[in-house]
Amino acid sequence: MATNVADASNRTGTNWAGNLTYHANAVQVPATREEAQACVRASERLRVLGSCHCFNDIADTTGTHLSLERFRRVVSLDRAVGQVTVEAGIRYSDLAPYLHEHGFALQNLASLPHITIAGACATATHGSGVGLGNLATQVAAMEFIDASGTLVTLSRTNDPDTFPGAVVNLGALGVVTRLTLDIQPDFNVSQHVFLDLPMNALDAHFDEIMSSGYSVSLFTDWRGDTIDQVWIKSVTGAGPDLFGRKAFHGARPATRNVHPAGGDPANCTRQMGVPGSSYDRLPHLPIGAIPAPGGDSQAEYFVAREDAAAAGAALRAFGDRMAPHLMQSEVRVVAADDLWMSPCYGEPRVAFHFSFKPDWPAVKNLLPALEAVLEPFDPIPHWGKLFAMQPGTVKARYKKLDAFRDLLEKHDPTGKFRNSFVNRNVFEAD
Ligand SMILES: Cc1cc2nc3c(=O)[nH]c(=O)nc-3n(C[C@H](O)[C@H](O)[C@H](O)COP(=O)(O)OP(=O)(O)OC[C@H]3O[C@@H](n4cnc5c(N)ncnc54)[C@H](O)[C@@H]3O)c2cc1C
Known part of the structure; x- marks a missing residue:
């Protein structure tokens, strides 16, 4: 049995941002796979908690919450193949320094490293990079407990028909218990920031700008004639040397470290071209600066990369309406992949991210209008962030939805691992 069962009436806690109270009636914190299997067998309804960084109800349940916070070990490092196997509760902030110490690195990271790898992959969490897929594309194999309590393993090599859906x-x-990730030799990254990129340069040179480094992010509030900040993360020793550049497509180099939303740059990864380990440059937030939740919330939408300029123009026209609620917006690019429920399935996409000030009623009002602005571009919402879109619209944007349903039904015929979010956005007829 689980070694720690924390009972709670109808309130077991909130997500990280604090905008959502979970409805679980119990939290189980197993220490071993056998204990986790017993929890699964004993539960009628169950969802796993990662680090609770999702903004919507994807992790919620009215049944049992299973926390894998005791599953944080590195299981094995295969230097020859270039893969690491980890327990599923481990966070990128645990794994990345470990890999660095052993001469390896992950291909890419999200803006913050304090999230679990299993939670990030479950929602297709991503960073930026023309040649970089979302973080789930790093997964080469996985082990999970199915609804009967049986351990199942799937791998990219052995299960090409189902692995991309899993x-x-x-x-x-x-319950994902272990993940095997592709890794690569350790590499350094330096980060240069340019300020006030003219919008018309973006319209004319979007692909060129987003290809100007290993990973590029744009920060803007969609008002005025410029993009506030361009963050270019380059592999040290590769690509164009940005040192001493007086201008970048009309933007000027920052002369000191900056924060994307005007906060304290001490809470951001180091800039000004100072090289550092990739894990300390690819995220915007360093491992040492755990962000304090401030009640802000996030939404993000993916559109086809060829629509980037047109979608950006539409957002500009919406900038004044959005401004009172917006903390900052980020534009990133993500490569195409073959993962059925990834927003980038079969197509490279541009991701428009929005961080909103802590005023949920206002954000709730704003989201449908924002989605209407992006609607001509068939936006796909981030699985872990807020959206107002009708479930029918979301479902229609996933070509492999039927195959995904079949896969879930095979491993979970009674819907033990489903919740309201999954029923709405995957199963229910509209
Ligand atoms: C400050 C901040 C910055 C962010 N930056 C980015 C970013 O740069 N890019 C981006 O794409 N997203 C970003 N996000 C969104 C967030 O990282 C993702 O949504 C991610 O899913 C959160 O991971 P988690 O471990 O907190 O997952 P949780 O919210 O705990 O869970 C997410 C889902 O995964 C499931 N899950 C977790 N672990 C397991 C498991 N072991 N087995 C089965 N299911 C599991 C849960 O049941 C749930 O459905 C950010 C969020 C915050 C708060």
């Missing part, structure tokens, strides 16, 4: 699983396939 990685971005919305937490509905089972």
Whole structure:
């Protein structure tokens, strides 16, 4: 049995941002796979908790919450193949320094490293990079407990017909207990920031600008004639040397470290071209600066990369309406992949991210209008962030939805791992 069962009436806690109270009636914190299997067998309804950084109800349940916070070990490092196997509760902030110490690195990271790898992959969490897929594309194999309590393993090599459906699983396939990730030799990255990029340069040179480094992010409030900040993360010793550049497509170099939303740059990864380990440059937030939740919330939408300029122009026209609620917006690019429930399935996309000030009623009002602005571009919402879109619209944007449903039903015929979010956005007829 689980070694720690924290009972709670109808309130077991909130997500990280604090905008959502979970409805679980119990939290189980197993220490071993056997204990986790027993929890699954004993539960009628169950969802796993990662680090609770999702902004919507994807992790919620009216049944049992299973926390894998005791599953944080590195299981093995295969230097020859270039893969690491980890327990599923481990966070990028645990794994990345470990890999660095052993001469390896992950290909890419999200803006913050304090999230669990299993939670990030379940929702297709991503960073930026023309040649870089979302973080789930790093998964080469996975082990999970299915609804009967049986351990199942799937791998990219051995299960090519089902593995692409299992990685971005919305937490509905089972309890992921182990993940094997592709890794690569350690590399350094330096970060240069340019300020006030003219919007018309973006319209004319979007692909060129987003290809100007290993990973590029744009920060803007969609008002005025410029993009506030361009963050270019370059592999040290590769690509164009940005040192001493007086201008970048009309933008000027920052002369000191900056923060994307005007906060304290001490809470951001180091800039000004100072090289550092990739894990300390690819995220915007360093491991040492754990962000304090401030009640802000996030939404993000993916559109086809060829629509980037047109979608940006539409957002500009919406900038004044959005401004009172917006903390900052970020534009990133993500490469195409073959993961069925990834927003980038079969197509490279541009991701428009929005961080909103802590005023949920206002954000709730704003989201449908924002989605209407992006609607001509068939936006796909981030699985872990807020959206107002009708479930029918979301479902229609996933070509492999039927195959995903079949996969879930195979491993979970009674819907033990489903919740309201999954029922709405995957199963229910509209
Ligand atoms: C400050 C901040 C910055 C962010 N930056 C980015 C960013 O740069 N890019 C981006 O794409 N997103 C970003 N996000 C969104 C967030 O990282 C993702 O949504 C991610 O899913 C959060 O991971 P988590 O471990 O907190 O997952 P949780 O919210 O705990 O869970 C997410 C889902 O995964 C499931 N799950 C978790 N672990 C398991 C498991 N072991 N087995 C089965 N199911 C499991 C849960 O049931 C749930 O359905 C950010 C969020 C915050 C708060």
